[in-house]
Amino acid sequence: MKKNEDGFxxxxxxxxxxxxxxxxxxxxxxxAYVKPGEIATSKRVLKEDEWFFKCxxxxxxMMPGVLQQEAxxxxxxxxxxxxxxxxxxxxxxxxxxxxxxxRHILPNEEIYIKTCVEKxxxxxxxxxxxxxxxxxxxxxxEFILVVLxxxxxx
Amino acid sequence: xxxxxxxxIFMEALELTKDQLDGLEYQGVSSWxxxxxxxxxxxxxxxxxxxxxxxxxxxxxxxxxGKEILSKYGVEI
Numbered sequence: 694m695k696k697n698e699d700g701f702x703x704x705x706x707x708x709x710x711x712x713x714x715x716x717x718x719x720x721x722x723x724x725a726y727v728k729p730g731e732i733a734t735s736k737r738v739l740k741e742d743e744w745f746f747k748c749x750x751x752x753x754x755m756m757p758g759v760l761q762q763e764a765x766x767x768x769x770x771x772x773x774x775x776x777x778x779x780x781x782x783x784x785x786x787x788x789x790x791x792x793x794x795x796r797h798i799l800p801n802e803e804i805y806i807k808t809c810v811e812k813x814x815x816x817x818x819x820x821x822x823x824x825x826x827x828x829x830x831x832x833x834x835e836f837i838l839v840v841l842x843x844x845x846x847x
Numbered sequence: 848x849x850x851x852x853x854x855x856i857f858m859e860a861l862e863l864t865k866d867q868l869d870g871l872e873y874q875g876v877s878s879w880x881x882x883x884x885x886x887x888x889x890x891x892x893x894x895x896x897x898x899x900x901x902x903x904x905x906x907x908x909x910x911x912x913g914k915e916i917l918s919k920y921g922v923e924i
Contacts, residue, residue, distance in 0.1 A: 845905055
């Protein structure tokens with residue numbers, strides 16, 4: 694894992710495997726740039742033969758909205774799990790809101806996923822996420838990512 | 848003033864109305880689950896500029912009990 698001058702970490706696929714428990718086909722990202730506790734971004738070129746294009750929909754392929762959300766969750770989890778002490782903790786999503794799908798995402802397009810941590814305290818990360826193709830915003834959402842180990846059971 | 852702020856936090860964090868606050872206990876409404884609890888505690892800490900000890904986070908089991916706990920941190924409700 695490399696760190697650049699701006700304090701961003703570069704994570705390749707092997708690095709991501711160390712931080713996330715997701716595995717393909719529900720690991721939607723191959724690489725990421727991360728500023729721990731603040732921001733995480735990733736990119737992915739969607740090939741024509743991606744498994745989900747075959748079934749969503751035959752003859753009219755587009756990336757399913759639920760997988761767009763998963764891409765946001767994967768990326769945001771890196772922003773939280775790269776905070777010191779969080780690497781081996783389990784994260785979940787407890788809430789998602791303000792989801793807007795603005796444009797279809799099609800085969801051979803490259804998606805750019807951006808997640809910003811608005812606030813992180815007491816094990817709760819309040820995240821804003823966006824997916825772009827080029828400069829076009831395709832979807833955005835807000836969600837809460839929970840570090841389960843930090844949530845006290847009463 | 849502090850009571851007003853305290854009530855506002857409960858209403859906003861747990862999506863409740865004022866008439867639901869009296870007698871409110873942890874898990875007494877669906878929004879006050881373990882995740883809702885940590886959000887509530889975080890909002891209270893921010894609003895009153897305090898940091899609660901873990902024992903107090905656990906003991907914060909009702910709307911009324913919370914007032915007692917906050918007094919330990921110099922916040923009189």
